[in-house]
Amino acid sequence: MARLPVYLQILADQAAAGVANISSEGLAELAGVNAAKVRKDLSYLGSYGTRGVGYEVDYLVYQIRRELGLDHDWPVVIVGAGNLGQALAGYGGFTDRGFPVAGIVDIDHDKVDTLVGGARVRPLDELPQIVAAKNVSIGVIATPPAAAQDAADRLVKAGVTSILNFAPVVLSVPVGITIRKVDLAVELQILSYHEQRRASAQGGQLHAVPNEPGRGVTA
Amino acid sequence: MARLPVYLQILADQAAAGVANISSEGLAELAGVNAAKVRKDLSYLGSYGTRGVGYEVDYLVYQIRRELGLDHDWPVVIVGAGNLGQALAGYGGFTDRGFPVAGIVDIDHDKVDTLVGGARVRPLDELPQIVAAKNVSIGVIATPPAAAQDAADRLVKAGVTSILNFAPVVLSVPVGITIRKVDLAVELQILSYHEQRRASAQGGQLHAVPNEPGRGVTA
DNA sequence: CGAACAATGTGCACAGATTCACAAGCTGAC
């Protein structure tokens, strides 16, 4: 389930805040989802909570980490040292959460040997060596669209089995390779879709409904 | 539907390549989804294709753009000029696709007035003026987790109605505000989950199944 | 003009996810 990381995030926060136990309802509230859903998700994990009390935060964190494979680090290699690649390499959030940057490569020789976020950019050709040396199984594609498929091919050939793709293209990879795509422009387009609907709804009805003052949690 | 932007992307590529008509099957192939799904999605749009021929690419692009509200630009304001904020501001993909950066603000006065991607960082206090002056309705949060809720509150107060949140926290906003969250670490955790399953599956069964050589499109 | 062909649009059935509601079980107080 794609919600486990969200729970994990919240639980880690709670643990840091000194909370020892949490109920499914409390966790649901914080995650902005239904309480029954939380229980189903956690029961699927096999993790046992205690009836009448709730879940022990530390134990739950341990269980989710284990399930997600976060009991050890997963080095990642970044292909493309442009704006986005540099930001990702420099973004502390990766290393902090168990995904150290094993290396960053670029095809442009002008970028090679420049320093970004503590790592030195290596030439694209060295990708296989980096993957082999650091035992990398996750690759990140931060190249322009036109170069993304080639980057994917090279990553797969080098032995990477999971790819996070930031380029706005649909990649074709052998079966057995896991791909996730994050397209920033698509996210904005979805927002603009909502804005559009908002605008036409207001234009359509004469008596526009003002935003209610209530607060809701939106994940 | 969240698939429209993907179709749009592909259709724009096809249009640029000189393709005039496309069938639901062709589009489905390129998007890595089912053909019936494509037809359902497009029929929901009200867009009419021609039976026996397919869809006219240009017209479809126009229709989807219209539906998504992409017939005009949507200026965005970025809160947080750290690693990620700077990359986003400098990332050409935003402006190119109709989301020009109206401004970027940061609470840190040392960052104010520095140049990132052609824009000058403004102090956080000027957020309301920027939003009002450029008629911004979309905000992007690229702050550290602890500052994200404050950023959201300020954006809403300034009049922004849609927020793209890169901080790994669940934000609480008034109903009527649209939020989308992109958590890079969560994406990696989902990949590590698959890696974990892969590893335990291989360890579990003595005769590991090698990756099939076939190719599949994975979105 | 008519018939064969091609591709859309949609009714229907199915699968998966979500939510409700409740029985089962733990805790703590008297």
Add this chain to the structure above:
DNA sequence: GTCAGCTTGTGAATCTGTGCACATTGTTCG
């Protein structure tokens, strides 16, 4: 020890989304 109060875990109903199959309709060729 028993009882009241919570909270989990899960069966059942529901809803959403997906995919198949086919009738419908436009095109093209003879």
